[in-house]
Amino acid sequence: MRRLYLNRYCPIILLLLAVICGNVYALQGSTAADGSNAQAVHELGITGAGINIGLISARNVRNTHEAFDDSSGVHVFNSDYSASGVDYTGGSVPGHDTWVAGIIASRGWTGYLNNIGVSPDCNLYSARVVNDSGGILPSYVEDALEALIDTNNCKVIVTAIALDGDADGSSDYSLMYDYFANTRDVVFALASGNNSSNPHIFGDIYNGITTAALIDEPNDFYLRVGSISNPGPTIDGRNKPEISCPGSSQTTTSIGSNTSYYTTVKDGATSFAVPQTGGVAALLLEYANQTTDLSDSHNEVIKAVIINSTFPNILDKSGNFTDPTNQTWHSQRGYGRIDAYRAYLTLSAGKVTAGTSVNSMTGWAYNTLSGSQTHTYFINAQRRERLVLTVSWNRDVTREWKSKPWLYWKYYDEETPRFNIDITITYPSDPCDIIVYSETDALNNLTKIDILLDLTGEYEITLTNTTTKTRDYGLAFELLPSLIGDFNIDYTVDECDLSRIALEWLTAGVEADIIPDDNHIVNWRDFTAFADNWLKIDNRYFTP
Ligand SMILES: [Ca+2]
Ligand SMILES: [Ca+2]
Ligand SMILES: [Ca+2]
Ligand SMILES: [Ca+2]
Numbered sequence: 001m002r003r004l005y006l007n008r009y010c011p012i013i014l015l016l017l018a019v020i021c022g023n024v025y026a027l028q029g030s031t032a033a034d035g036s037n038a039q040a041v042h043e044l045g046i047t048g049a050g051i052n053i054g055l056i057s058a059r060n061v062r063n064t065h066e067a068f069d070d071s072s073g074v075h076v077f078n079s080d081y082s083a084s085g086v087d088y089t090g091g092s093v094p095g096h097d098t099w100v101a102g103i104i105a106s107r108g109w110t111g112y113l114n115n116i117g118v119s120p121d122c123n124l125y126s127a128r129v130v131n132d133s134g135g136i137l138p139s140y141v142e143d144a145l146e147a148l149i150d151t152n153n154c155k156v157i158v159t160a161i162a163l164d165g166d167a168d169g170s171s172d173y174s175l176m177y178d179y180f181a182n183t184r185d186v187v188f189a190l191a192s193g194n195n196s197s198n199p200h201i202f203g204d205i206y207n208g209i210t211t212a213a214l215i216d217e218p219n220d221f222y223l224r225v226g227s228i229s230n231p232g233p234t235i236d237g238r239n240k241p242e243i244s245c246p247g248s249s250q251t252t253t254s255i256g257s258n259t260s261y262y263t264t265v266k267d268g269a270t271s272f273a274v275p276q277t278g279g280v281a282a283l284l285l286e287y288a289n290q291t292t293d294l295s296d297s298h299n300e301v302i303k304a305v306i307i308n309s310t311f312p313n314i315l316d317k318s319g320n321f322t323d324p325t326n327q328t329w330h331s332q333r334g335y336g337r338i339d340a341y342r343a344y345l346t347l348s349a350g351k352v353t354a355g356t357s358v359n360s361m362t363g364w365a366y367n368t369l370s371g372s373q374t375h376t377y378f379i380n381a382q383r384r385e386r387l388v389l390t391v392s393w394n395r396d397v398t399r400e401w402k403s404k405p406w407l408y409w410k411y412y413d414e415e416t417p418r419f420n421i422d423i424t425i426t427y428p429s430d431p432c433d434i435i436v437y438s439e440t441d442a443l444n445n446l447t448k449i450d451i452l453l454d455l456t457g458e459y460e461i462t463l464t465n466t467t468t469k470t471r472d473y474g475l476a477f478e479l480l481p482s483l484i485g486d487f488n489i490d491y492t493v494d495e496c497d498l499s500r501i502a503l504e505w506l507t508a509g510v511e512a513d514i515i516p517d518d519n520h521i522v523n524w525r526d527f528t529a530f531a532d533n534w535l536k537i538d539n540r541y542f543t544p
Helices: 011-021 038-042 096-105 138-151 172-183 274-290 299-308 340-348 495-503 524-532
Strands: 052-057 076-082 107-109 112-116 123-128 156-159 187-191 208-216 222-225 243-246 251-253 261-263 362-369 374-381 386-392 398-402 408-412 421-427 434-438 446-452 457-465 471-480
Touching: 038 274, 038 340, 052 096, 052 138, 052 274, 076 138, 096 123, 096 251, 096 274, 112 251, 123 138, 138 156, 138 172, 138 408, 156 172, 156 274, 172 187, 172 208, 172 398, 172 408, 187 274, 187 299, 208 274, 208 299, 222 243, 243 274, 274 299, 274 340, 299 340, 299 362, 299 386, 299 446, 299 471, 340 362, 340 471, 362 374, 374 471, 386 421, 386 457, 421 446, 434 446, 457 471, 495 524
Parallel strands: 052 123, 052 156, 076 123, 156 187, 187 208, 208 243
Antiparallel strands: 107 112, 208 222, 251 261, 362 471, 374 457, 386 446, 386 471, 398 408, 421 434, 421 457
């Protein structure tokens, strides 16, 4: 039996802090523009309807809570499967799973009308995997996954619990999770865990999205990693957690009664961040179900789209900038804060195809690479734009039924070398085919690139399968224009840029020629355009 982590302080301390914080109703803030930005997707009428989410729980959820019921009925269920019967109040871990469920699926109630979860119209199925004495076995988890995925058709699995042990992707639990994610094509949202120097088991799987926790300082601005959120990499060196999500000041459903609430505290508990990831995945899947294209709902695509659209300018635990322009992945914040609306914009921009010229600013792809094959995407971009691109694929875990004396499935890691895609970006308009970017990392099953482009033209993004295996992959990309007038590209328009105007005044064919009329010289028209952008910043990359 492994030790179970619920990643929080003792309930008494939490309750005291909740009382001090008062009725913040800040589940609303955590889903607003400076949180997960799920509200912007809700405003489009996308609320998780028709999507079933599974929750791997230590106890059952108080699904009779008023926030889970409205005129359309109860939508949170405890799965028939249970390791030891229906019980949400007993044992040493009361409350945890009801708090998590509320962040996903609360519909608000009298006095808490703004207390809406990330995916309020999903159906949430909770499956308990921990027995009354706190024990957990692979067979409990396996039964739960089969109940959630195969019986209840869950397309997202949220796991807010974590286990100790070697979190290098090799445990029975991690292999099992990757098997189900890949073979059932399900999005797995994992907590990075708390109070350790690396992600815990479940947060170490290959085929999911591991989540760090952000706290809101100041209130409702989720800009800093919480102190107890586990940083990466995994102990085998992989870039996890991939993203960070709001995990504090969320007023959510509580266990005490059908009308009691609890507010998460500002400590970085990843249990209360990972439900944001799962809820956002459900929103994207609801959208994908409305389109005729069948490939936009694959877990590789949803993962690539979410990770590609993150907001990178997050402070670390000490309040220092994480330097988003010089590194895409950071050990504490991952690739950045989730942004449901920007992920939606990428998914809804449509599919791009290998071998054809792409003129859109954002989009995604889903494709299959056979052994040693390459795919090339041609993306037209302007100089000074940032190219942000993510490619993701699954580890291929297999299983075999072991009869007597075992009577269980045995899971096997993919044979080495595991499938790998290497990415090279070239600028072919130059006679030398300038290599803009290249990587040979064979450890991670996801690559995210975020680079500043020096030249205007068509860029060739070549994906090379370095193995003899065949595998599907998801790709997402976005071009981010620079601010008008930000000539030195420090993501703010200020006196440094003004001096460039002065230096190039009445000169032709120079950087400060914002509006290329009047023989391409820098004159009052350019200055007017410049003044209109004075002191603007791009807060995704700006570092004071
Ligand atoms: Ca679709
Ligand atoms: Ca690679
Ligand atoms: Ca500037
Ligand atoms: Ca001009």
